[in-house]
Amino acid sequence: MVPSVGALILVFLSFLILSTLVNFFHKMWWVPTRVKRIMTRQGIKGPPYHFIHGNTKEIAAMKEQANITRFTEISHDIYPRIQPHFFTWFQLYGWEKLSGLVWSQAELVITEPDIIREIANNHRATFARPDLGSYNKKILGDGLVTSSGKKWASQRKLANHVFNAMVASVELMLNRWKKMDSNEVEMNAEFRMLAAEVISRTAFGSNYLQGKEVFEMLKEMGTIAGRNYYNPRHLGLLGKIVKSNDDLKSDELQKRIHNVIIKTVKEREKTMGHEDADNTDFLGQLLLSKNNIINSQGYQLSTQDIIDECKTFYVSGDGTTSLLLSWAVLLLSIYTEWQERAREEVFQIFGKETQPHFEGLAKLKIIGMIIHETLRLYPPGIAIIRKNEREVKLGNLIVPANIILHVPVLALHHDYDIWGGDAHLFKPERFSQGVSNATKNNPSAYMPFGFGPRNCVGSNFATNTAKVTLAMMLQHYRFSPSPNYVHLPVHITMLVPKNGVQVMLHALK
Numbered sequence: 001m002v003p004s005v006g007a008l009i010l011v012f013l014s015f016l017i018l019s020t021l022v023n024f025f026h027k028m029w030w031v032p033t034r035v036k037r038i039m040t041r042q043g044i045k046g047p048p049y050h051f052i053h054g055n056t057k058e059i060a061a062m063k064e065q066a067n068i069t070r071f072t073e074i075s076h077d078i079y080p081r082i083q084p085h086f087f088t089w090f091q092l093y094g095w096e097k098l099s100g101l102v103w104s105q106a107e108l109v110i111t112e113p114d115i116i117r118e119i120a121n122n123h124r125a126t127f128a129r130p131d132l133g134s135y136n137k138k139i140l141g142d143g144l145v146t147s148s149g150k151k152w153a154s155q156r157k158l159a160n161h162v163f164n165a166m167v168a169s170v171e172l173m174l175n176r177w178k179k180m181d182s183n184e185v186e187m188n189a190e191f192r193m194l195a196a197e198v199i200s201r202t203a204f205g206s207n208y209l210q211g212k213e214v215f216e217m218l219k220e221m222g223t224i225a226g227r228n229y230y231n232p233r234h235l236g237l238l239g240k241i242v243k244s245n246d247d248l249k250s251d252e253l254q255k256r257i258h259n260v261i262i263k264t265v266k267e268r269e270k271t272m273g274h275e276d277a278d279n280t281d282f283l284g285q286l287l288l289s290k291n292n293i294i295n296s297q298g299y300q301l302s303t304q305d306i307i308d309e310c311k312t313f314y315v316s317g318d319g320t321t322s323l324l325l326s327w328a329v330l331l332l333s334i335y336t337e338w339q340e341r342a343r344e345e346v347f348q349i350f351g352k353e354t355q356p357h358f359e360g361l362a363k364l365k366i367i368g369m370i371i372h373e374t375l376r377l378y379p380p381g382i383a384i385i386r387k388n389e390r391e392v393k394l395g396n397l398i399v400p401a402n403i404i405l406h407v408p409v410l411a412l413h414h415d416y417d418i419w420g421g422d423a424h425l426f427k428p429e430r431f432s433q434g435v436s437n438a439t440k441n442n443p444s445a446y447m448p449f450g451f452g453p454r455n456c457v458g459s460n461f462a463t464n465t466a467k468v469t470l471a472m473m474l475q476h477y478r479f480s481p482s483p484n485y486v487h488l489p490v491h492i493t494m495l496v497p498k499n500g501v502q503v504m505l506h507a508l509k
C-alpha cells in the first residue's frame with residue numbers, strides 16, 4: 001500500500017519536531033552537564049548549571065545590583081562592580097581556575113600564567129576568537145577582529161603597513177585643542193570626536209563627515225549589542241523567527257552603514273587611476289590589494305571584505321583610544337603632581353609652543369608610564385576570550401572542545417599578589433623601569449592590548465595618538481576634576497565612564 005501524502009507530511013513533521021527536541025536537549029542539557037562533570041572531576045569548581053539559562057540570570061542580577069551601588073569617593077578598586085559574578089565566584093570557588101556557564105556555553109576562567117602563555121602562543125592554532133554573537137557580527141562583519149586563516153594573515157600584514165604613516169595627521173587633528181578655552185569639558189565626547197577624526201582621515205582619506213555618520217551608527221549598534229549580551233531570546237529558533245525592535249533597528253543600521261561605506265569605496269575607485277591620486281591610506285591600500293593581485297598570502301579581498309575591514313577599523317580604533325585618553329585625563333586631573341611632572345617633561349622635549357614631533361614621542365618617559373598605569377587600572381578591554389576548537393591539554397587540565405577560555409585582564413591588573421597591596425592605587429612609578437620589570441617578567445600580569453599573534457594591531461598607533469594628545473593638552477592647559485563628575489565605570493562592551501568625564505580646563509598663561 002502506498003502511503004498518502006498526508007501521512008508522509010505527518011511523518012516528516014514528527015521527525016522535524018523530534019530532531020529539534022533532541023537537538024535542544026543535547027545543547028541545553030547534555031553538553032553543559034557533561035562539561036560540568038569533566039571539569040568537576042579535575043577539581044575545577046564553579047556555580048551550578050541551571051537548565052537553559054546556565055548562570056545568566058544570577059549574572060544579570062549581580063550586575064544590576066553593582067550598577068546601582070555608588071562610589072562615595074573616587075576609587076580605582078573597580079573589579080567587584082565591573083564583573084561582580086566572577087568576583088563573587090573567585091571567593092567561593094577559588095581564583096586559579098573557575099568554570100561557569102553562560103546559558104549552555106561553558107566558560108573557563110584562567111589566571112595561571114603558564115596556561116595563559118600556552119593559549120597566547122597558540123602553537124597548534126587551536127584557539128580562535130569565539131563567535132561574537134549576531135549583533136557584534138553585524139557591527140564587525142568578517143573583518144580583522146573576527147576573521148581567521150589565510151584571510152586573517154593577509155589583512156593583518158596590510159594593517160601593520162599603514163600604521164607607521166599616521167602620526168603626522170594626528171598632529172593636524174590636534175590643532176583644534178589649541179583653541180579650546182572653556183571651563184567644564186566632557187572629555188569622553190571630545191576624545192571620541194578626536195579619535196573618529198584621526199581614524200577617518202588616516203585610514204580613509206579626508207572624508208570625515210561620512211566617517212562621522214558611520215561612527216554614530218556603529219555607536220548605536222554597540223549600545224544594542226551591549227544591552228542584548230545576556231538576553232536569552234537569542235538562544236533558540238524563536239530569536240531567528242520573531243524579530244525584536246533591536247533586531248529590526250540593527251538590520252536597518254547595518255544596511256545604512258553598508259551603503260555609506262560602499263559609496264566611499266566607489267568614489268575612491270573612480271579616482272584611483274588618476275595620476276595625482278593618493279592611495280597611501282588604509283582604504284587605498286585595501287583597494288589596491290583587491291584590484292591588483294591575489295596577494296602574497298594567497299587570499300584576494302572581495303568588496304564585502306573591504307566593507308568589513310573599514311567597519312572593523314572604525315570600531316576598534318575609535319572607542320578604545322578615546323577611553324584611554326578619557327581615563328588618563330581623569331587621573332591626571334586628580335593626581336596633579338603627575339600632571340606637573342608630565343608637563344615639565346613635555347616642555348623639556350618639545351618646548352612650550354612647538355608641536356610634538358615623532359622623534360620626541362619615544363622620549364616621553366613620564367607620559368609613557370602614565371599611559372601604562374592608566375591602561376592597568378582602566379583597560380578598555382576587560383578580558384581576552386578564546387575558544388578551543390577541539391579538546392586540548394592545558395597544563396594538567398583536559399579541556400573539552402568548544403569551551404570559552406576567559407582571561408580576566410581587569411582582575412589580573414588589580415591582583416594584590418602580582419602588584420602588591422597598593423594595586424588599586426595610581427602609581428605610574430611602577431613602570432619606571434619598563435613593563436617587564438613592573439610585572440616581574442610575567443607577561444600575563446599586564447595585557448591591555450591582548451596577547452599572542454592576535455594582539456592589537458593598533459597599539460602603537462593608539463599609544464602615539466595618546467602621547468601627542470596629552471602632550472599638546474599639557475602644553476596649553478591645566479586641568480582639574482569638575483564638581484559635576486560622578487565616578488561610575490561600567491562595562492558596556494568596553495570599560496566606559498557611564499556619565500562621561502567632566503574636567504575643568506584652565507588655559508596656561
Ligand code: HEM
Pocket residue numbers: 144145146156199312313316317318320321324379380381384385447448449450451452453454455456457458459461462463
Ligand atoms: C588604547 C587603545 C586600544 C586598546 C586598549 C586595544 C585593545 C585591543 C585588544 C585587547 C585586542 C584583542 C587582542 C586579543 O584578543 O588578544 C585588540 C585587537 C585589535 N585591535 Fe585594538 N586596541 C586599541 C586601539 C586600537 C586601534 C587604534 C586600532 C586600529 C585603528 C585597533 C585595531 C585592532 C584590531 C584590528 C584588532 C584585531 C587584531 C587581530 O585579530 O589580529 N586597536 N585591541
